[in-house]
Amino acid sequence: MEGVLKRALESGRPIESIYEAKDGRLSQRTVTVHRMNKKEVLVWCHAQHGFRSLKISYRQDQ
Structure with a gap:
């Protein structure tokens, strides 16, 4: 996921x-x-026309 965000x-x-x-x-x-x-990514949300701060968490489903 981190690679997708960086690109x-x-x-x-x-x-x-x-x-x-x-x-x-x-x-x-x-x-x-x-x-x-x-820990987080700042994005522009096209639907809400505003910035959103999203936490990055890595979860392993068992």
């Missing part, structure tokens, strides 16, 4: 993202990555 940041191209909201709901959005580090 999106470098290219400036939007990507489709599926993420889990704080309340547990899944959401799919078109976003453009503006900045990222190991």
Whole structure:
């Protein structure tokens, strides 16, 4: 996942993202990555016309 985000940041191209909201709901959005580090990514959400800060977490399903 980190590689996809890095390529999106470098290219400036939007990507489709599926993420889990704080309340547990899944959401799919078109976003453009503006900045990222190991813990979070700042994206422009095209549906909401605003910036969103998304936490990056790595989860292993058992």
